[in-house]
Amino acid sequence: MTVSNTSLGTPVLASAWDRLWWGGNVEASTFAEGVDHVFFYIFWVSLAFFVLLMWLMVYWAFKYRRRPGVAPQPSPSHNTALELTWSIVPTILLAVMFFWGLIAYIPMKVAPANAEVINVTARKWAWGLVYDNGASPLETEVIADAAAPIFALPVNRPIKFIMSSQDVIHSMYMPAFRIKRDVFPNFYTSQWVEATKITHRWEEQEKKFVPVNPAESKGYYLACTEYCGDQHSQMWGRVMVLADADYALWKNQQADTSGVSLPDLGAKLYKSKGCNACHSVDGSAGTGPTWTGIWGKTHEFTDGGSALVDENYLRESILEPAKHIVRGYANQMPTFQGQLTDRELLALITYIRILSDNPQDKAAAEEFSARELEESKAAKNAPAN
Amino acid sequence: MSGHHDVSYLAPKETPWKTIWSWVYTVDHKKIGMMYLVTTLLMFFLGGVAALAMRLELFEPTTTVVNQAGQQAVEGQFFKGWEFTEREQLVTANNVYNRAFTLHGAIMVFLFIIPAIPAALGNIFLPIMLGAKDVAFPKLNLMSWYTYVFGSLFALWSILQGGVETGWTFYTPYSSSTNWGGVTAMVLGAFILGFSSIFTGINFIATVHKLRVPGMGWFDMPLFVWAVYATAILQVLATPVLGITLLMLVFERTFRIGIFDPALGGDPVLFQHFFWFYSHPAVYIMILPGMGIISEIIAVQCRKRIFGYRAIAFSSIAIAGISFLVWAHHMFTAQTAASNAIFSALTFLVAIPTAIKVFNWIATMYKASIAINTPMLYAMSFLFNFTIGGLTGPPLATLATDIHLHDTYFVVAHFHYVMMGGTVLAFIGGLHHWWPKFTGRMYNENVGRLGAVLVFIGFNVTFFIQFFLGTQGMPRRYATYINEFTWMHQISTIGSFILATGLVIHLLNFVQSWIGGPAAPRNPWGGLSFEWETDSPPIEHNFPREPVITHGPYDFDTTLPPHCDPREFPLPDPAQSARYSH
Numbered sequence: 001m002t003v004s005n006t007s008l009g010t011p012v013l014a015s016a017w018d019r020l021w022w023g024g025n026v027e028a029s030t031f032a033e034g035v036d037h038v039f040f041y042i043f044w045v046s047l048a049f050f051v052l053l054m055w056l057m058v059y060w061a062f063k064y065r066r067r068p069g070v071a072p073q074p075s076p077s078h079n080t081a082l083e084l085t086w087s088i089v090p091t092i093l094l095a096v097m098f099f100w101g102l103i104a105y106i107p108m109k110v111a112p113a114n115a116e117v118i119n120v121t122a123r124k125w126a127w128g129l130v131y132d133n134g135a136s137p138l139e140t141e142v143i144a145d146a147a148a149p150i151f152a153l154p155v156n157r158p159i160k161f162i163m164s165s166q167d168v169i170h171s172m173y174m175p176a177f178r179i180k181r182d183v184f185p186n187f188y189t190s191q192w193v194e195a196t197k198i199t200h201r202w203e204e205q206e207k208k209f210v211p212v213n214p215a216e217s218k219g220y221y222l223a224c225t226e227y228c229g230d231q232h233s234q235m236w237g238r239v240m241v242l243a244d245a246d247y248a249l250w251k252n253q254q255a256d257t258s259g260v261s262l263p264d265l266g267a268k269l270y271k272s273k274g275c276n277a278c279h280s281v282d283g284s285a286g287t288g289p290t291w292t293g294i295w296g297k298t299h300e301f302t303d304g305g306s307a308l309v310d311e312n313y314l315r316e317s318i319l320e321p322a323k324h325i326v327r328g329y330a331n332q333m334p335t336f337q338g339q340l341t342d343r344e345l346l347a348l349i350t351y352i353r354i355l356s357d358n359p360q361d362k363a364a365a366e367e368f369s370a371r372e373l374e375e376s377k378a379a380k381n382a383p384a385n
Numbered sequence: 386m387s388g389h390h391d392v393s394y395l396a397p398k399e400t401p402w403k404t405i406w407s408w409v410y411t412v413d414h415k416k417i418g419m420m421y422l423v424t425t426l427l428m429f430f431l432g433g434v435a436a437l438a439m440r441l442e443l444f445e446p447t448t449t450v451v452n453q454a455g456q457q458a459v460e461g462q463f464f465k466g467w468e469f470t471e472r473e474q475l476v477t478a479n480n481v482y483n484r485a486f487t488l489h490g491a492i493m494v495f496l497f498i499i500p501a502i503p504a505a506l507g508n509i510f511l512p513i514m515l516g517a518k519d520v521a522f523p524k525l526n527l528m529s530w531y532t533y534v535f536g537s538l539f540a541l542w543s544i545l546q547g548g549v550e551t552g553w554t555f556y557t558p559y560s561s562s563t564n565w566g567g568v569t570a571m572v573l574g575a576f577i578l579g580f581s582s583i584f585t586g587i588n589f590i591a592t593v594h595k596l597r598v599p600g601m602g603w604f605d606m607p608l609f610v611w612a613v614y615a616t617a618i619l620q621v622l623a624t625p626v627l628g629i630t631l632l633m634l635v636f637e638r639t640f641r642i643g644i645f646d647p648a649l650g651g652d653p654v655l656f657q658h659f660f661w662f663y664s665h666p667a668v669y670i671m672i673l674p675g676m677g678i679i680s681e682i683i684a685v686q687c688r689k690r691i692f693g694y695r696a697i698a699f700s701s702i703a704i705a706g707i708s709f710l711v712w713a714h715h716m717f718t719a720q721t722a723a724s725n726a727i728f729s730a731l732t733f734l735v736a737i738p739t740a741i742k743v744f745n746w747i748a749t750m751y752k753a754s755i756a757i758n759t760p761m762l763y764a765m766s767f768l769f770n771f772t773i774g775g776l777t778g779p780p781l782a783t784l785a786t787d788i789h790l791h792d793t794y795f796v797v798a799h800f801h802y803v804m805m806g807g808t809v810l811a812f813i814g815g816l817h818h819w820w821p822k823f824t825g826r827m828y829n830e831n832v833g834r835l836g837a838v839l840v841f842i843g844f845n846v847t848f849f850i851q852f853f854l855g856t857q858g859m860p861r862r863y864a865t866y867i868n869e870f871t872w873m874h875q876i877s878t879i880g881s882f883i884l885a886t887g888l889v890i891h892l893l894n895f896v897q898s899w900i901g902g903p904a905a906p907r908n909p910w911g912g913l914s915f916e917w918e919t920d921s922p923p924i925e926h927n928f929p930r931e932p933v934i935t936h937g938p939y940d941f942d943t944t945l946p947p948h949c950d951p952r953e954f955p956l957p958d959p960a961q962s963a964r965y966s967h
Contacts, residue, residue: 023853024858035788038783038786042783049776053744065756066754066755069952071754072941073957074965075751077690077693077939078692097733100785102726105785106722144447145865167558169558173792173793180792184654185647185648186652225792233863233864233866
C-alpha cells in the first residue's frame with residue numbers, strides 16, 4: 001500500500017448524518033468544511049424558527065379551534081416591542097449568514113500563485129482537460145449511461161482550472177469539492193481547488209485506478225450544471241484524487257501515447273474527447289452520423305455537394321466541421337483545431353477506417369497501424385540529439 | 386337604471402347567442418376574471434401534464450443493458466417511444482424531456498402563475514373590495530384578456546413547431562443558436578403576454594388610487610388589495626425590461642444581429658442580467674398576491690383582526706422595492722466576486738419583510754376562533770410550505786453555500802416550495818374561500834378537506850426529498866442521473882401523483898358544486914370586507930347602490946358580520962374588546 005498515512009487524507013467512512021446531507025460528496029476539499037459550517041449554521045437557525053412557528057400554528061389551531069357560539073377572545077393586534085424583536089433578531093441572524101458566507105467564499109476566488117494549471121475545454125457534450133505536460137485523460141468510465149473521462153488530481157496541492165467553452169455556456173460542478181463555475185464561450189473563467197482526501201492509487205503496470213477504501217471506491221464526479229441541450233445530463237467526468245507520486249506517474253503515462261496503437265488510441269479518443277456523445281459506432285444515427293461503415297462511402301451534403309469519406313475528408317471534418325454538413329444533420333460540431341496532435345488525428349482516422357465494412361480497408365488499416373506503432377516506439381526510444 | 390343590472394353577473398341572457406356575446410364582449414371585471422380563471426386553469430393543467438411526464442421519465446435513470454439475444458437495449462426511459470425524426474433532426478428521449486421541462490416552466494410561469502391570482506381572483510375581487518362598480522379601465526381589462534389569449538396561442542404554436550428546449554429562462558447563446566423552430570414563437574408569446582400583464586397592472590393601480598369608495602383610506606383597504614397593488618407596480622415597472630430583452634433575442638435569432646451570442650460579437654451574460662432584472666421581480670409578482678390571499682383567509686376564517694396590518698401592508702411594498710435590487714443572485718457562478726458580495730447582501734434584505742409577514746399571520750391565530758375548513762387548511766399548508774420555502778432561501782443567498790447548491794435540485798425544491806407550496810396553494814385556498822361568492826354555490830366541505838390534505842401530503846412527498854437530492858449534488862434539468870439518486874427520484878415521482886390526485890379531487894368537487902351545489906349565502910364565513918355584503922354571485926354592478934364604509938375589513942372584535950346569524954358569529958364582550966379597540 002502506498003497510502004496508509006492518515007495525514008495524507010485517507011478517507012474515513014462518512015457518518016450517516018453526512019451521508020444524508022452530502023451522499024457520496026462528503027467534504028473533500030479545503031473549502032468544503034467552511035461551506036458546510038455555514039450551511040449547518042443556517043440549517044439550525046432555520047430549524048429553530050420552523051419548529052417554533054409550526055408548533056405555535058398547530059397548537060393555536062387546536063386550542064383556539066372554533067366552537068359553536070363561542071366568540072374569539074380579544075387580544076392586541078399590534079405590539080411594538082414584540083414586532084421590533086421579531087424584526088431585529090432575524091436581521092442579526094441574517095447578517096451573520098451573509099458575513100460568514102462571504103468569509104467562506106473569498107478563499108474560493110483567490111488561487112495560490114503556485115497552483116498547477118489544468119486547461120478545461122467544455123463542449124456539447126464533453127469535458128476536455130489538458131494538463132501542464134500536455135496530457136489528456138485517455139480512460140473513460142460509464143456514468144449515467146455515457147462515457148465520461150477519468151482524470152486525476154493530486155492531494156493537498158492547489159490546482160487551478162482555466163476554462164473556456166467552444167459553444168454554449170456550461171458550468172463545471174464538483175460537488176465533493178463544493179465548487180462550481182460557469183464556462184463561457186467568449187472569455188476564460190477560472191476556479192481553483194485543493195483536494196484533501198486520497199481516493200485511489202494508480203497502478204502503473206496495469207494502468208488502472210485502485211481504490212484506497214473499497215467502501216468508497218468510486219471517486220468523485222464532475223457534472224455540467226448549466227443547461228446545454230440534448231445530452232446535458234450525460235456530460236460527466238470522474239475525478240480521482242491521488243498521492244503526489246501516483247499523480248506524477250499517471251500524468252506522464254497519459255501524456256505518452258507512443259506505445260498505443262492507432263486504432264486503440266482512436267478508440268480511446270473517441271470516448272475521452274467526447275466524439276461518442278454524437279457519433280455512434282454501432283451504425284445508428286445520433287446527433288451526428290455514425291462512424292461504422294462510412295469509410296469509402298459517399299457523404300451527401302446539405303448544400304447539394306458530396307464527398308468520398310477518406311483521410312482528407314475526415315481530417316477536414318474534424319478540424320473544420322462546419323464546412324460541409326451531412327444531409328439530415330445539423331451544424332452542431334465544434335472544431336478540434338489545436339486540440340489533437342497529428343498522431344491523434346491519424347488515430348481517429350485510422351479508427352474510422354477500421355470500422356469500415358470493407359475487409360480490404362480493414363486489413364490495410366491494421367497493417368498500416370502495426371508498422372506505425374513500431375516507428376512510433378522507435379522514435380520515442382531514439383536518443384534525443 | 387334598468388332592472389337587468391340587478392341580476393347575477395352569471396345569469397344567462399334571453400338567447401344563448403346573446404349569452405355568449407355577453408361574455409366575449411363583456412367589460413364586466415367579474416366576467417373577465419372568470420375568463421382568466423378558466424384559461425389560466427387550462428394552462429395549469431397543460432403545465433401539470435408536462436410535469437407528470439417529467440416525473441415519469443425521472444422514475445428511473447437511463448441505463449443501457451445487454452439483453453439475452455446479446456443486443457444492447459436502453460432501459461429506464463419513459464420518453465423512449467416518443468423518439469422520432471423531425472426536421473432532419475433526431476429527437477432523442479433526452480430531447481423530449483428537455484422540451485417537457487421547458488414547456489412546464491414557461492407555461493407555469495408566463496401563462497399560469499403570473500396571471501392566475503391578479504388577473505383572475507384580483508379582477509373579480511379587487512373592485513368589489515374597494516366598493517367600486519368596475520376597474521378603472523374596463524375596456525383595457527378586456528383587451529388584456531384577449532392579449533393573453535393571443536400570447537398563449539403563440540406559445541401553443543411553438544409546440545406545434547417542434548417545441549422549445551431552451552428552458553424557460555432562454556439563456557443565450559443556447560437559445561440564439563438552437564435549431565428548434567419553436568423558440569422564436571415561444572419568445573414572442575412571452576413578449577405579448579407581457580403586454581397583458583402591463584395592462585392589468587396599470588388598471589389595478591388606477592383602480593386602487595381612484596375608485597376606493599368615498600371614506601375608504603389606504604389603511605382601510607383589505608390586505609389582498611395591498612398585495613395586488615404592490616404586484617401591479619412590479620408588473621408595470623419590470624415587464625417592459627423582459628419585453629425589450631425578448632425582442633432583442635428574437636432579432637438575434639431572426640436577423641443574426643449580435644447582442645448576446647459571442648459568435649456574432651455579443652455577450653451572453655448581458656442576457657442573464659436583462660432576463661433576471663425582470664424575472665426576479667416576477668418572482669414577487671407571483672408570490673405577493675398569494676400572500677394577499679393568505680391575509681384574507683386567516684383573518685376571516687380566524688375571525689381575528691390581522692396582527693400588524695400596517696407591517697403587512699408596508700412589507701408588501703418593501704418586498705416590491707427590494708426585488709429590483711437582487712437580480713444578480715441568480716448568477717453567483719457567472720460573475721465576479723465583488724458583484725456577488727453586493728448582491729448577496731442585498732438579497733438578505735428581502736428575507737426580513739418576508740419573515741415579518743409570516744410572524745404576523747401566525748400571531749393572528751392567537752386567541753382566535755379558527756374554523757378548520759378547506760380555505761384555512763390551505764392557509765396553514767401555505768404557512769408550512771412557505772416557511773420551508775422561505776428558510777431555504779438563505780442557503781441560496783449565502784455565497785459559500787450557493788456555489789454548491791446553485792442549479793441543483795435544492796433550487797428546484799426551494800422555488801417549488803415558494804411558487805407551488807406558496808402561491809399555488811394560496812390560489813387554491815383562495816378559490817375555495819371565494820368560490821361561494823363568485824359562483825353562488827357551496828362545495829362539499831369534506832371533499833375539499835380531503836383534497837387539501839392530499840395536496841399537502843403529495844406536495845411535500847414530491848419536493849421535500851429534492852432538498853437532499855440537491856445537497857447531494859444532483860444537478861437540475863437532467864433527463865437522467867447516477868444510480869445513487871434513484872430512490873429519491875422515485876419517492877418524488879410517487880408524491881407527484883398523490884399531488885395530482887388531490888388536484889383532480891378539487892376539480893371534481895368544483896364541477897359538482899357548479900352543477901348541483903347548494904346555493905351559497907351572502908356571507909358563509911362571516912367576513913367583513915365589501916365582497917361579503919353583496920349577493921352571491923354578485924349582481925352586474927356589484928352593489929345595488931354605492932356601499933357605505935362603516936367599519937374596517939378586520940374589525941371582528943366589534944362588528945357583527947353582515948347577513949350572518951349572530952349566534953353563529955358572536956361578538957366578544959364589548960368591555961374586553963374596547964381594551965384593544967382602534
